[in-house]
Amino acid sequence: MPMKNAARLTRDFFEQPTLQVAINLLGQHLVRIRPGHARVAGVIVETEAYIGSEDLACHARSGKTARNMSMWGDPGRSYVYFVYGMHWMLNIVTASAGLPAAVLIRSIFPLEGIEQMARRRNNQPLEELANGPAKLCQAFDIDGALDGHDLCNPESKIFIEAAETPAPESVTSGPRVGLNSVPEPWKSKPWRFCLNP
DNA sequence: AGCACGATTAACT
DNA sequence: GTTAATCGTGCTC
Numbered sequence: 001m002p003m004k005n006a007a008r009l010t011r012d013f014f015e016q017p018t019l020q021v022a023i024n025l026l027g028q029h030l031v032r033i034r035p036g037h038a039r040v041a042g043v044i045v046e047t048e049a050y051i052g053s054e055d056l057a058c059h060a061r062s063g064k065t066a067r068n069m070s071m072w073g074d075p076g077r078s079y080v081y082f083v084y085g086m087h088w089m090l091n092i093v094t095a096s097a098g099l100p101a102a103v104l105i106r107s108i109f110p111l112e113g114i115e116q117m118a119r120r121r122n123n124q125p126l127e128e129l130a131n132g133p134a135k136l137c138q139a140f141d142i143d144g145a146l147d148g149h150d151l152c153n154p155e156s157k158i159f160i161e162a163a164e165t166p167a168p169e170s171v172t173s174g175p176r177v178g179l180n181s182v183p184e185p186w187k188s189k190p191w192r193f194c195l196n197p
Numbered sequence: 198a199g200c201a202c203g204a205t206t207a208a209c210t
Numbered sequence: 211g212t213t214a215a216t217c218g219t220g221c222t223c
Contacts, residue, residue, distance in 0.1 A: 083218085084216070085216030085217035
């Protein structure tokens with residue numbers, strides 16, 4: 001049964017220090033609306049923080065470009081980018097406008113619209129539908145057309161819905177993944193957060 | 198203008 | 211554990 005009167009998260013949730021937003025997003029629901037389709041939604045269970053041009057793992061390291069300019073925009077907007085010649089990644093801009101920082105959504109557990117997700121994900125099992133940053137973009141039909149989108153706009157077709165705040169002891173942190181050639185100390189910063197059962 | 202490689206995934210051995 | 215897929219980006223020549 002769909003939750004009643006669940007509130008969309010507003011700007012103030014995202015206009016906070018990036019590590020705090022990365023932790024606070026755990027347990028919240030990502031929701032995708034597409035005309036003619038049922039809602040697609042799931043619980044955010046893994047995030048990573050990318051913080052400013054000093055963070056050499058962050059795309060903002062090489063300054064503002066056409067690709068990454070969304071990170072300099074308002075907190076609560078999306079930063080969607082393309083990588084490996086085939087995958088899209090969803091980030092949510094944090095901190096304050098002008099400070100290039102964002103949270104990568106790395107993993108989601110499906111709640112609503114599971115049949116749609118399965119169709120988009122080649123009928124893989126439930127656990128495999130959105131348990132990766134590129135997988136969830138495929139499952140939620142997220143691509144470059146959504147880059148720079150304002151998730152706080154009431155009209156937005158993609159947004160975060162408030163859910164229960166997890167107990168602090170169910171949150172773990174560790175180094176971000178996929179940063180093979182990133183120098184220390186950035187490579188080892190414990191800026192990846194997981195929500196455990 | 199050319200080139201190495203990436204905030205990954207799926208399909209191999 | 212290893213690797214192909216596949217192309218935009220940023221760096222070097």
